[in-house]
Amino acid sequence: MSIPTSSIEQVIPGQGSMAQPEVARPGRARRQRFRFLRSAKATTGLVILGIYVLLAIIGPWIAPYDPSARSNDLVQGPSADHWLGTTHLGQDVFSQLLVGTRSVIYVGFLAAIIATTLSVLVGIAAGYIGGKTDDTLSVFTNVVLVIPAVPLMIIITSTLNNVSDTLIAVIIGLTAWSWNARVLRAQTLSLRRRDFVEASRASGESTWRIIGFELMPNLTAVIASGFVGTVIFAVLSEITLAFIGVVNNGWNWGTILFWAQGQQALGQDAWWWFVPAGLAIALLGTSLSLINFGIDEFVSPRLRSAGKTKVKTAQGRTIRMRIGFTPVLESPMVQATRMVPTINTDGATPVAREAK
Amino acid sequence: MEPVLEIRNLNVDYGLGDRAVQAVRDVSLTLHKGEVLGLAGESGSGKSTLAYGMTRLLAPPGAITGGEVIYHPEQGSPYDVLALSDRALRQFRWAETAIVFQGAMNSLNPVHKISTQLTDVLKAHEPKLSEHSRNARAREMLKLVGISTDRMDAFPHQLSGGMRQRVMIGMALILQPQVVIMDEPTTALDVVMQRQILGQLIDLRERLGFSVIFITHDLSLLVEFSNRIAIMYGGRIVEEAPAATLYRDALHPYSKGLLGSFPALRGPRRELSGIPGSPPDLAGMPTGCSFHPRCPKAFEPCSTAIPVLGRPDIPDGAGRSVACWLHPAEQPVG
Numbered sequence: 305m306s307i308p309t310s311s312i313e314q315v316i317p318g319q320g321s322m323a324q325p326e327v328a329r330p331g332r333a334r335r336q337r338f339r340f341l342r343s344a345k346a347t348t349g350l351v352i353l354g355i356y357v358l359l360a361i362i363g364p365w366i367a368p369y370d371p372s373a374r375s376n377d378l379v380q381g382p383s384a385d386h387w388l389g390t391t392h393l394g395q396d397v398f399s400q401l402l403v404g405t406r407s408v409i410y411v412g413f414l415a416a417i418i419a420t421t422l423s424v425l426v427g428i429a430a431g432y433i434g435g436k437t438d439d440t441l442s443v444f445t446n447v448v449l450v451i452p453a454v455p456l457m458i459i460i461t462s463t464l465n466n467v468s469d470t471l472i473a474v475i476i477g478l479t480a481w482s483w484n485a486r487v488l489r490a491q492t493l494s495l496r497r498r499d500f501v502e503a504s505r506a507s508g509e510s511t512w513r514i515i516g517f518e519l520m521p522n523l524t525a526v527i528a529s530g531f532v533g534t535v536i537f538a539v540l541s542e543i544t545l546a547f548i549g550v551v552n553n554g555w556n557w558g559t560i561l562f563w564a565q566g567q568q569a570l571g572q573d574a575w576w577w578f579v580p581a582g583l584a585i586a587l588l589g590t591s592l593s594l595i596n597f598g599i600d601e602f603v604s605p606r607l608r609s610a611g612k613t614k615v616k617t618a619q620g621r622t623i624r625m626r627i628g629f630t631p632v633l634e635s636p637m638v639q640a641t642r643m644v645p646t647i648n649t650d651g652a653t654p655v656a657r658e659a660k
Numbered sequence: 661m662e663p664v665l666e667i668r669n670l671n672v673d674y675g676l677g678d679r680a681v682q683a684v685r686d687v688s689l690t691l692h693k694g695e696v697l698g699l700a701g702e703s704g705s706g707k708s709t710l711a712y713g714m715t716r717l718l719a720p721p722g723a724i725t726g727g728e729v730i731y732h733p734e735q736g737s738p739y740d741v742l743a744l745s746d747r748a749l750r751q752f753r754w755a756e757t758a759i760v761f762q763g764a765m766n767s768l769n770p771v772h773k774i775s776t777q778l779t780d781v782l783k784a785h786e787p788k789l790s791e792h793s794r795n796a797r798a799r800e801m802l803k804l805v806g807i808s809t810d811r812m813d814a815f816p817h818q819l820s821g822g823m824r825q826r827v828m829i830g831m832a833l834i835l836q837p838q839v840v841i842m843d844e845p846t847t848a849l850d851v852v853m854q855r856q857i858l859g860q861l862i863d864l865r866e867r868l869g870f871s872v873i874f875i876t877h878d879l880s881l882l883v884e885f886s887n888r889i890a891i892m893y894g895g896r897i898v899e900e901a902p903a904a905t906l907y908r909d910a911l912h913p914y915s916k917g918l919l920g921s922f923p924a925l926r927g928p929r930r931e932l933s934g935i936p937g938s939p940p941d942l943a944g945m946p947t948g949c950s951f952h953p954r955c956p957k958a959f960e961p962c963s964t965a966i967p968v969l970g971r972p973d974i975p976d977g978a979g980r981s982v983a984c985w986l987h988p989a990e991q992p993v994g
Contacts, residue, residue: 615676615723619743625720629749630713632724632742633673 346598352591359402360409369396371403371555382576389576392567400560401580407556408539408588411473415538418477420531423484428515428523430485431492442489445482453479454541458550466553472545476538484530491526495519528599532592543585557581661692663732664838664871665714665757670727672706672713680725681942683709685895687727688969691839696865696872698882698903700918701892704939707875708762710892711841714741715759716749731756734838755785758832759841763848765824768816774827775812778802781834801830804867806860822853829857833864841873846881858885880922883907891915894940894950897969901980911972911982913955949985961985 368387369375375394382389388398430441457475461467495501501518509518520527545551546558547565560581564570569577616622618632625631672684684706691697699707712718714729729741733756744752761767768777778798782789789797799809805826807819816824825845832840842861846854862885865872874886882889883903890900891914899912910916917935924930937954940946946953952962961967962985970989972982981989 625723627719628717629746630716630718630722630724632716633726 343598343601345594346602349591349594349596349598352587353595356405356409356588356591360406363402363405367396367399367402369399371395371400379572379574379577381574388580389574391563391577397560397577397580400555401557401584403554404556404560404581405584407469407554408542411469411476411542411556412535412539414470414473415476415480415541416531416534418474419481419534419538420484420527422477422481423488423530424523424527426481427485427488428492428519431489432496432511432515432519434496438489441485445485445489448479448482449486451479454544457541457545458548461545461550467551468553469542472542472551473538476541480534480537480541484526484534487526487530488523491523492519495522524603525600528603529596532596532599536589536592539585539588557584661695663690663730664693665691665732665873666728666730666738667710667714668728668730670710670713670729671725672709672718673723673725674709675721676723680723682725682945683722683895683942684713687892687895687897689890689897689900691871691873693838694865694869694871695888696862696874696886698886698889699873699875699892700877700879700882700889702877702939704942705892706895706942707877707892708843709895711759711843711873711875715753715757715841716742717759731839751785754781754832754837755835756837757839757841758835758837760829760832760843760845762844764828764845765816765821765848767828768824770816773813773815774802774819778827778831778834781831785835797834801834802827804833804860804864805830806856822849822857825849825853826857826860829861833868833870836868837870839871839873841875843875844877845874847876854881861885879918891918894945895942896950896983898951898984899980899982900969901982905980911974911980911987912951912984913957913986914951949983957986959985 372395375390375396377386377390377394379392380386380390380394386396386398388396388401390396391400426441426445430438430445453476456479457472460475461472464471496519501514504514504518542551542556543558543561546556547561549562549566551558561578564574564578564581567574567577569575614622614624615631615633623631667687667689670684670687671682673680673682675681687706687710689697699710701707709718709722713722713724716724718724724742727742730738731741731752732738741749741752741757768774775795775798778801779791779794782794782797795812799812802809802812807823807826807830811819811823816827819827825848829842829845846857849857858881861872864870872886874882876882879889883906886903888900889903889906890897891906891912892898893914899906899910899915901910906915907919910919914935917933920930920933921935923932935954940950940953946963948961948963948965949955949958949967952958955962965985967983967985968989969981969983971977972980972984972987972989974987977987983989
């Protein structure tokens, strides 16, 4: 018995009777492009971070006073002249905060870029290439991991005069990459044994292509969250250095806190001196974490397709969708079905529904 | 016959709001006591979604948007599974309805012995049972599914795929549920193993008296093993009939297409036809009968109106139902 060839041709997708009617889906492409922004978390985080970056750029220009300029208003509370009050030398805290933003954002992002680049290079190379390379890189990573960053920076900065922000960022970047490198190595080790990676290796793809096209997209979430985490770490490190008074060239939030601490602002009830800087740090950390959540949802197709996860059930309660307990929703259409014995679906004939 | 599980007008969606895709639409189905009900259809016809939907096992973004699943327990009055609280649902699962998944054999934890994994269920659902009687039950279950009891202390990697699948079936039956749902339980196995396992399953059903919903795309398998067959297409049931009746004389062109796509072992040779086209996109369903673009017998009403599932207008139409304009329903089901 032979199968007629015609019946085989019939089942080639997209041809002849297989061709499916194109269904127009207006607005779908647009919605996908802005999907990242549809997450409220990501949008909030991005807006806050955007304000910080904007202030980092224009802060020194819009600052009402020179942050170091002294005046006769010593330790004054917030007023129309000084929005966030003044220090013990009559300096304007608001101007210090504005001018200091640039240094914080610059160091945070430069250090994170350096650290993330290093961790991606070392981590993925160690995980994917394996063997002696892995051993060497792992030992190197572990050595860097145990170098305490802040004491090292104290030593380096104390031997040099006039340390620039760039140098601080480079030192933080060079010491902060190792943890992410370890995470990436572990993730790469698990990925390289997956079928799709082995298949692309078997089909002769180059190592760089496999790393770039097969592995990297799977590591995006890890890399992105590592980057965001390193920004937070770098910002805190820089502020710590300034706060303990090791680095004192120009203004950042840590410098404000250093002077506030030194002059016992708390004892003087001068809350306006240290609360704004503390809030600025906390808010920056929050925005970066929110962006991190947003990235997680965006890069994981599973989380992405889920869209919103809170639903209203038929009993009128709002619950989170979770595995194993599929929610029972009451759609308006079904409610209509229950009330009226006959319905019209898409202009179809009435569907009779007899009561049982 | 007494019903154990009645599905009434079940609707299941993937996604929420205007982006929702209706994967199961208005399905009504009754499972009777001691019966093997086969559920067949192409990939994407909603078979698995129906099974997971009625047990509320669908992962997000799946959601049930309407209908009822009435369960008739051995004692007590019937209740709606969809209205159970989370706690009650946990109690209900496994003890009343068990499910064997596609590739279930990969669900065994590689670091625990078979015996540990079998008795684990008993520990959770029947905490009063002594360890000795738990082990006895586990051993009995293994014997039932045809695995020698000295494999109790084996680890999953020491068993073959067929044995692991049988362990999973045994595990599903260990609490003696009334309903067992099997979602392509033998797809990953060779035909010999498939036959052996199904033979055992039918034996077990006769001995233990549970009912089975058997999901597969292999209609030839169903014709042999099941009492009744329901054919699904595009999220709806298009035909339901006793297995032999369906095999002999299918009414819906889609059922005919499915039956025509595998060779018969006996009888005259016939040409294998297959079904032209591919399953419909659930997000953009054709108007009217969703099968009409592929249907060789499509005529005027097919593209405009959805046919109702009901008793066909043929002389021996009792006990079967079809949703097709060739055989307009006399008595709609549901």
